[in-house]
Amino acid sequence: MDTGCKRTMIARSGAVLSFACGLIGLLAGLTGHTWKLGAEGWFEGGLLLALIAVFILADGMFSFRRDLVGPSQRG
Numbered sequence: 001m002d003t004g005c006k007r008t009m010i011a012r013s014g015a016v017l018s019f020a021c022g023l024i025g026l027l028a029g030l031t032g033h034t035w036k037l038g039a040e041g042w043f044e045g046g047l048l049l050a051l052i053a054v055f056i057l058a059d060g061m062f063s064f065r066r067d068l069v070g071p072s073q074r075g
Contacts, residue, residue: 007060021046040063 025042037045 005060005064007056007063011053014049014056018046018049018053021049036061040072 015059021042025039027036028037028042029039
């Protein structure tokens with residue numbers, strides 16, 4: 001497995017975890033439970049994970065494109 005595919009899998013896992021954090025934040029807000037992070041904390045954590053996942057996905061895409069271009073064309 002090349003570097004671009006590994007980073008893509010990490011980014012997809014981060015996106016799933018960010019969705020789970022957002023869902024937990026929604027449930028915390030709807031039920032009114034006071035959890036450790038609260039509704040805003042879970043949403044902000046999910047947003048941060050989603051942002052990191054997007055950056056990792058873009059980095060993986062650039063790495064994959066660099067692997068497709070041969071070493072003679074990199075210049």
